[in-house]
Amino acid sequence: MMIKDVIPGFELYRPATIADAVALLDQHKADVWKMAGGNDSLSWFKDRIKRPKVVVDLTGIAAMRGVKETADGIEIGALTTISDVEKNPIINKNYKLLAEAAAKVASPQIRNTGTIGGNVSQDARCWYYRSGLPCYRAGGNTCFSDTPEGENREHAIFDANRCVAVTQSDMAPTMIALDAKMVIHNAKGERVVNAEDFFVGPKIDIRRLTQLQPEDLLVAIRIPKEWAGARFYFEKVTDRLTWDFALVNVAAALKTDANGAVANSRIALGGVAATPRRCGVAEQTIKGQKVDQSLAELAGKSETRGAHPLNYNAFKVPLLASLVMRAVRDAQA
Amino acid sequence: MDQITPNRWTARAPGFDRVRRHTLLDRAYHWLMALAVLVLMATAFLPILGIKFAWLDIHWITGVALAALVLIHIVRALFFQDWRNMWIGLADLRELWRDAAGLVGSRQRPALPGKYDAAQKLYHLGVAVVILAVVGSGLLMLLKIDTPFWRRNPYWFSADTWGVIYVIHGFAAMAIVAIVIVHLYFALMPDSWYLLRAMVRGWISGKEYAQHHDPARWKA
Numbered sequence: 001m002m003i004k005d006v007i008p009g010f011e012l013y014r015p016a017t018i019a020d021a022v023a024l025l026d027q028h029k030a031d032v033w034k035m036a037g038g039n040d041s042l043s044w045f046k047d048r049i050k051r052p053k054v055v056v057d058l059t060g061i062a063a064m065r066g067v068k069e070t071a072d073g074i075e076i077g078a079l080t081t082i083s084d085v086e087k088n089p090i091i092n093k094n095y096k097l098l099a100e101a102a103a104k105v106a107s108p109q110i111r112n113t114g115t116i117g118g119n120v121s122q123d124a125r126c127w128y129y130r131s132g133l134p135c136y137r138a139g140g141n142t143c144f145s146d147t148p149e150g151e152n153r154e155h156a157i158f159d160a161n162r163c164v165a166v167t168q169s170d171m172a173p174t175m176i177a178l179d180a181k182m183v184i185h186n187a188k189g190e191r192v193v194n195a196e197d198f199f200v201g202p203k204i205d206i207r208r209l210t211q212l213q214p215e216d217l218l219v220a221i222r223i224p225k226e227w228a229g230a231r232f233y234f235e236k237v238t239d240r241l242t243w244d245f246a247l248v249n250v251a252a253a254l255k256t257d258a259n260g261a262v263a264n265s266r267i268a269l270g271g272v273a274a275t276p277r278r279c280g281v282a283e284q285t286i287k288g289q290k291v292d293q294s295l296a297e298l299a300g301k302s303e304t305r306g307a308h309p310l311n312y313n314a315f316k317v318p319l320l321a322s323l324v325m326r327a328v329r330d331a332q333a
Numbered sequence: 334m335d336q337i338t339p340n341r342w343t344a345r346a347p348g349f350d351r352v353r354r355h356t357l358l359d360r361a362y363h364w365l366m367a368l369a370v371l372v373l374m375a376t377a378f379l380p381i382l383g384i385k386f387a388w389l390d391i392h393w394i395t396g397v398a399l400a401a402l403v404l405i406h407i408v409r410a411l412f413f414q415d416w417r418n419m420w421i422g423l424a425d426l427r428e429l430w431r432d433a434a435g436l437v438g439s440r441q442r443p444a445l446p447g448k449y450d451a452a453q454k455l456y457h458l459g460v461a462v463v464i465l466a467v468v469g470s471g472l473l474m475l476l477k478i479d480t481p482f483w484r485r486n487p488y489w490f491s492a493d494t495w496g497v498i499y500v501i502h503g504f505a506a507m508a509i510v511a512i513v514i515v516h517l518y519f520a521l522m523p524d525s526w527y528l529l530r531a532m533v534r535g536w537i538s539g540k541e542y543a544q545h546h547d548p549a550r551w552k553a
Contacts, residue, residue: 203387
C-alpha cells in the first residue's frame, strides 16, 4: 500500500540567482532535487518514492521567468508558467502552436503553477514506475508493464528498449516541431542543445527522459524565428474530456510556398515513445506537394511503419495515423 | 624443434631458429576474444560512468559473438589441440611450490615450465570460470530483451532467480575487469615481452625457448 502522508524531511534551498542554483546543484549532485512548479515533485515526495536529501526550489529565480524577443526568435524562461505561455501575446501572434498546446496541459490550476521547463522535463507516468516498483527505470532489472498481464494501454509503440514508458508532455512535441533549443547551465558553463537531442530514450539512458543530469539546470528555451507565423496544428487525444494525460498528441509546423505546396514541415508525436517522435517520413512525403486528403492520409499511414504495439495499445497505431493526417490536412496559419 | 618453414620474411633473420608458439588461428582467436571483451567492458561500464550511448544492441551482439568464440575454443581445445598443455598437473604444483619457496628466500632454482607456466594455467582456469559465468548468465539475460530473432519473455525464471543471474553476471563482469588489468600488467612486463611478441608473430626464438622453457615439458 502506497503511503500518501507527511513528506519526509529534506534540506530546502531557495536560490535567487541562476549562479546560486547551479552552485547548489553542483555541490549536492546526486542528492539534489530541482523543484519548479512542484506539481510532480510533491506527488513523488508524498508517495515517498523519491526521497531527496536536498531540494532546490527554483521559483525565486526571476531571471528564469518570462518571454522575451531576441534577434533569433524568442526566449522563454524555464520557470515561465504554462498559463503565461498560453496567454503571451508574442507567442499567440507568432508561435500559436505553443499557446494551443499550453491550453491543453492539465487543468487551469496546474497551468497556473506548472512551468514550461517542468513540463518538458517531466518524468514518465508509467504507474508501475510511479508506484515504486523496482522496474528498469527505477534501477531494477525488469519491466512490469511489458508483460502478458501488464497494463500497457498508455505505453510505447516505438523505440521501446526494455522500458516501455512514454513521454506524456504536451509541450515536448511542440519543442521538436518548432526546432527549439534548450539552454542548460551547470558548473562548467552553458550549453545549448537541440530539442531532438534534449529528449533521450531508454536505449541511451533508461533512468531519464532528458539529458539533464542532476547538476544541470534547464534555464530557458529558445524558439528560432524560422517557424514564426507558420501553419500550426496541435491535437491531444485523451481518455477523458476533462484534464488528463495524452494517449497520443501531435504538434506540427508547416510552411507553404507561393503555389501552396509544402516547402518545409516539422511534425512530432507524443505518447508513442519515450521521446517525442519526429515524423520524418511524413515530412518527406508531403514536401513539395500540395496537400489534399489522399496525401494527408498517406502521410499518416507512412508514420505507422515500424510500430510495435504491446498487448493493450494497438489502438495507438490508427490513432497516430489519424492525428498525423489531420495535422497535415488541417494545419492553420 | 618445430622449425618454421623459411619464407621471405623469416629467411632474412640471422640465426633462423624459431619455435612456433601460436598458430595464426590461435592468434586470431586471442585478439578477437580480446576485442570482444573490450567492447563488452566498454558497453557495460561506460554508461555507468556517465558516458551515455545506445549500448545494449552492441553489448548483446558482441556477447553472442563471444559465446560463439568460447564454443569454438572449447571444441578446438578438446578435439583438435593438446588440452594437456593447459592441464594443471603435479609438475605444475611442484613448480608453484618452488616459485613460492623462492619468494621467501629458498635457494632452490625456479623450475622451468613447459609451454605454459603454472601461473598461466591458473590464470587460464580463472578466465575460463569467469568467462563461462558471464557468458552463461548473459545468454540467459537475452531472454529479457527483444531482438530481431525473438521476443522477450521474462517469465522463464522467477524474480529471485533473475536476481541471482544478474548478480552472477555483475560479479563476473567485475572479475573480468580485474582479470584484464592483471593480464595487461603481466603482458607488458619486460620479462614477458617475448610472449607478447609471440602472440603477434606466432613464434619465439630458439634462445628464448631454451631460456624460458623446459624442453622435456614442451617438446617444440
